[in-house]
Amino acid sequence: MVIPKGKVVHEDLSTSYTNIHELLSDLRQNSFTGYCQVNFWEYRGTLFLDRGRIINACEEIGNEQNIGDRAIKSILNKASQKDGTVSVFQLQDEMVATLASVLNSKVKYKDLTTELTSLEKLISKLKKEEHSGYVEVLLNSDSGDGCIYFQDGRAMESVFRASDGEMISGPSGFKKILGLSTEVGAVFNVYESDMSSIVIDNSVSDEVIRVFQDTIAAVEDAVDAKFGAGKFMDDFKRVIATNANKYLFLDPFTGEFSYKDKTIKFEGETTLEDFSNGLADVITQIVELFGQKDSSVLDSIFLKIQSVKERHIQVIDRLKLDMKIPSVFGDRAVSEPEHKDDDAKETKGKRRFWPFGGKKSSEDA
Known part of the structure; x- marks a missing residue:
């Protein structure tokens, strides 16, 4: 599954200097909707957030994949290690809900090819069926791949990924997928959203x-x-x-x-x-x-x-x-005497998180 990048909020923050819990707390306070991604060598963990609250997660370790609560715990633990990066991307509410629901999606149509149907005809069919989920497009001749996401029959987003890793989203991504599928051929897999994959823990754990x-x-x-x-x-x-x-x-x-x-x-x-x-x-x-x-x-x-x-x-x-x-x-202000020298000693050497719009001073750089 190729995830649309969305609007960059933070990109490639070092895990050595970023406290993931403080970052998520800041996102919660700002009612952020989108996803937070943790990357290491052969590792990618993605936390999907709706108004600042994690609703699902996906962890990819090589060819293995974990989702849900297990992935959340593992990603948070991994983010506390050194030599990784953390990025945050903002998306629309509906897009996040769609992405969170397709993590554990069910196969609806498997291995359809351009020899049997065109991408245009497949999209028209899914619109009539009011499909929610996504179409995975595997282009022939090592031309890349892509995803087209649907919500109740509406094509919400398209993402094309070239063989060199370059990604194109939106209308341009859709045109690229459509053109290449006609030009070189492709295999289509259609996945249906499973709303039960969104994390809702009803047990007293x-x-x-x-x-x-x-x-x-x-x-x-x-x-x-x-x-x-x-x-x-x-x-x-x-x-x-x-x-x-x-x-x-x-x-x-x-x-x-x-x-x-x-x-x-x-x-x-x-x-x-x-x-x-x-x-x-x-x-x-x-x-x-x-x-x-x-x-x-x-x-x-x-x-x-x-x-x-x-x-x-x-x-x-x-x-x-x-x-x-x-x-x-709840938020509460506590009046305390200032001890600037003590505060400086306390923060020295500790990992920091730079909130929305914040910049490192020359002192912190």
């Missing part, structure tokens, strides 16, 4: 549990530091009990959920939505409770939670915890 476990632990540390050891757990148990009627998995008598020694144990069968909403309500209520006693604890919680956000930003985004628990994961 270990990863989800760790996010809430680390979040509650961070709040506990901040509260106990302010009010004294054990103060958090006393009120936390009471808040859990008051929510047990609405969220049955929290009922202490069923024993499905427990939090002790900064560890969550969950042995229930509730839905991901019920689990995340229930704990989001509990965390919101406990933060509000202690915030009313001393509002300065909110600043302490905000500072404690930053490392949690850095470790789990993808799951936090997926569960929309910034909206469900704004008092914890």
Whole structure:
């Protein structure tokens, strides 16, 4: 599958100096739609983002390919290594949705040739069928290849890739594919979108549990530091009990959920939505409770939670915890004294990410 390049936002940033989590966080804050690509020798990982949230991913290692959650985790891990590059390209919403849905697409027509049909006739047929997916065009005589993407019968984008790797998108790419398929002949493979390939995790996974476990632990540390050891757990148990009627998995008598020694144990069968909403309500209520006693604890919680956000930003985004628990994961300004000399020492030697429109100063170059 040949991916259209789109509008360049960042190109060939070194993985040695780019923090992938900070980059994705910036894209999320800017409601970015497009894809982020990580490249190494014989490796390409592509994260597709819709309004800043990863909806699917594809990882290519030689001739092997991974998609979905497994690819997301592997790409993020790979991006933390040296000697690679990271690029970001902006695309239209519909194009990203189409690309994300065809990663695990189903073959509709296989090995059609120009001896049997023309590309024009095939496109006309797919329009009538209101096809969503793409046509892979394999040109004869080592003349390159290309893709034509469809959404509900509309040809949305075309990408031609020459044998030397040069790519042409849009109307020019379509004309190139059409002309060469007539001139030298081609093989056509038609793939139908599979919307189920878009990442939607409906299970309460270990990863989800760790996010809430680390979040509650961070709040506990901040509260106990302010009010004294054990103060958090006393009120936390009471808040859990008051929510047990609405969220049955929290009922202490069923024993499905427990939090002790900064560890969550969950042995229930509730839905991901019920689990995340229930704990989001509990965390919101406990933060509000202690915030009313001393509002300065909110600043302490905000500072404690930053490392949690850095470790789990993808799951936090997926569960929309910034909206469900704004008092914890929402943006917040903390007033602190400036220590410019200390800040300089802290940042020296660390990897940096240059956000939208940012430029390196002569000092940083």
